[in-house]
Amino acid sequence: MIPNRPPVLAHERFVADRDNFAALDLAARFERIKKTNLWGAAGSVSGLGSEDPATAAIREALPALLQRLGARSLLDAPCGDAGWIGRMKLDLDYTGIDIVPSLIEANSERAARGELAGRFRVADITRDTLPAADLILCRDCLVHLSFDNIARAVTNFRASGARFLLVTTFPEWDANRDCEDGDWRALNMATAPFNWPAPRELINERCEEGGGGWRDKSLGLWRLDELPDRIRIATGM
Known part of the structure; x- marks a missing residue:
């Protein structure tokens, strides 16, 4: 385990602004985060973890992983x-x-100009019917959701028919805790209350935030049909 984990900007800023989130639903919470640039990144409204240095390891590993899985x-x-x-x-x-x-x-406009490939749509991963795909990439998301909404999201991922889930996990973290939607905390998906099996593959992101204090930040690969059924039970579904 990694001792003396440093503070994370996303959590500190949420705590400082918590009163302004009190009456907001899930969509409004993330709209506020975007409008106020709460996560503090200069190059991406999606946060420090979405800037080029933080995604280099993923960009190197992802194409080969998708090819091995036969994901289309x-x-x-x-x-x-x-x-x-x-x-x-x-x-x-x-x-x-x-x-x-x-x-x-904004993404759809960029796609129309030929700057992005693919299609984009508004959807809430905790409740909306999701487009079919071989693999779901859920990076830097569940760490911002309550346990209840994580359970809803994973249930929804399973219902989509996708085979694989590639999701953020911290394999050396041993203290999963609940949080408000929009806040941040680390999660190890292989420990309680999730207790998922060991990931089939692990992409270490080579995270340098906090002087390497979060160097175990990774994307873990799981088959959705191998995840515990009790994820669904947690939401009453």
């Missing part, structure tokens, strides 16, 4: 501003969804 379609859920992935020119059918309409509008 990818659902980016959520896609944010589609900054780093939009420049990859992946050879597959790409759909990006996000709960923030202004992000989808």
